[in-house]
Amino acid sequence: MELYCKDCKFVYEAPRCPSCGSKHGTPARGGDLCFLTEKEQIWSGMLSDVLEQNGIAHIRKNLLGAGLTVSIGLGFERVSFFVEYKDLARAREIVEELFPDGDADGQ
Numbered sequence: 001m002e003l004y005c006k007d008c009k010f011v012y013e014a015p016r017c018p019s020c021g022s023k024h025g026t027p028a029r030g031g032d033l034c035f036l037t038e039k040e041q042i043w044s045g046m047l048s049d050v051l052e053q054n055g056i057a058h059i060r061k062n063l064l065g066a067g068l069t070v071s072i073g074l075g076f077e078r079v080s081f082f083v084e085y086k087d088l089a090r091a092r093e094i095v096e097e098l099f100p101d102g103d104a105d106g107q
């Protein structure tokens with residue numbers, strides 16, 4: 001059974017949340033907002049588009065925020081994506097298809 005960590009919004013199979021180590025996860029439910037992935041700003045628009053095309057509602061959260069990106073540049077900004085648990089499996093497949101290497105970094 002997949003468990004959901006309220007603090008990190010992580011869905012995981014292991015006994016502990018991989019992000020914070022908490023063992024107090026609860027069974028994930030359809031409406032839980034779940035962490036999907038984190039992408040660089042330049043890829044986040046594309047991912048947003050494809051999720052929308054597939055009818056998957058999602059929330060984006062910029063990691064650094066506007067204040068910081070002004071000084072260090074948008075290229076360093078990373079965006080976290082959250083989707084509802086009922087869409088998580090589909091959304092993960094979409095991420096896999098778009099980013100088969102797991103991450104767009106390092107090229």
Ligand SMILES: [Zn+2]
Nearest residue numbers: 005008017020
């Ligand atoms: Zn956690």
